[in-house]
Amino acid sequence: MARSIHAYVRGNTAKFYEWLAESDAGRNLPQGPPVWICGDCHLGNLGPLADEAGRVAVQIRDLDQSVIGNPAHDLIRLGLSLASAARGSALPGVATARMIEQMVDGYEAALAGDWDGAPEPEIVRSIRRRALGRRWKHLAKERLADVTPKIPLGRKFWALDEKERAAIEALIGEAPVRRMILSLNARDEEDEVTLVDAAYWVKGCSSLGRLRYAVLVAIGDPDGGTLALVDLKEAVPAVAPAAPGAKLPRDDAKRVVAGARALSPHLGGRMQAARLLGKPVVVRELLPQDLKIEVEQFTKRQAIAAARYLANVVGRAHARQMDAGMQEAWRATLRDYHGGGLEAPSWLWNGVVELMARHEAGYLDYCRRYALEEA
Secondary structure, three states: OOOOHHHHHHOOHHHHHHHHHHOHHHHOOOOOOOEEEOOOOOHHHEEEEEOOOOOEEEEEOOOOOOEEEOOHHHHHHHHHHHHHHHHHOOOOHHHHHHHHHHHHHHHHHHHOOOOOOOOOOHHHHHHHHHHHOOOHHHHHHHHHOOOOOOOOOOOOEEOOOHHHHHHHHHHHOOHHHHHHHHOHHHOOOOOOEEEEEEEEEOOHHHHOOOOEEEEEEEEOOOOOOEEEEEEEEEOOOOOOOOOOOOOOOOOHHHHHHHHHHHHOHHHHOOEEEEEEOOEEEEEEEEOOOOOOOOOOOOOHHHHHHHHHHHHHHHHHHHHOOOOHHHHHHHHHHHHHHHOOOOOOOHHHHHHHHHHHHHHHHHHHHHHHHHHHHHO
């Protein structure tokens, strides 16, 4: 999180909602229809995903914070993320203003049913093309550093105790988890699913103090079958605010899976809620085609095109949950808050500006504490 202001924004979801609630922007958000929202809709949580048949589309990749809530929260979170990425790319403030304008236009186009209203920018197209050409060997080398059927212990992967390994082996044998694994890539539903290796996965903020495991399984013959890499991730309560009266699953793993199926069908169809060591976990197989949009440096043209396209992707995720009347009512609300011309809506622009200031101050204070601890 100390690497850049953008990394700090990505890793600081709880602070985002805390600061939003304290801000004028939070009090002036338009109220959209209660639908499933991502809850943590930043740039890195969008990217190419494969469905059960291997088809690839750009959708939302991480639904840990998904709740039935106000879709405006996803818009302002995405706007803040794009603004921080623009700042990290040393783009002028005019570029950020244009990005926010294009975000709203792309999002409203999706609500109007124009899912092609935001051309895919080259920076996204190149990532999607790379995803289409990836196979198991690419995933294995990227995640495991090798294609051999073994998870290498070290900085990223830690050894399990006997209790953990036994619990994971039992989980992989459960019928719903087995069916989920065998549903991908036209596998034979009669095949065996056998645990080959497993390790605790040290993976950023999502593994701090939580269950997180990488599990290597064999499909079919345990000694010569197809290998698959399964991610087991503890589901924790969301910090994103739910809409008043929203009926969410009490089990956090079931909440995450329900959100994924509503917002990101390619991913939701590959996930299963389960229990491991008494805690809710989300089980999903990682596929070679799953990539995140990571951009070290944006040009002004790339940033503006990406803002429109990614907001259109988020708009599609929201719109597919609404009937025509709800879509039009939400568009009308956004237009009422928009003002005239191409200028960015004041609630979104003011919110991004206020939150950028808070995050900038929080980031510098965080870096100071980090430096002192390092010293």
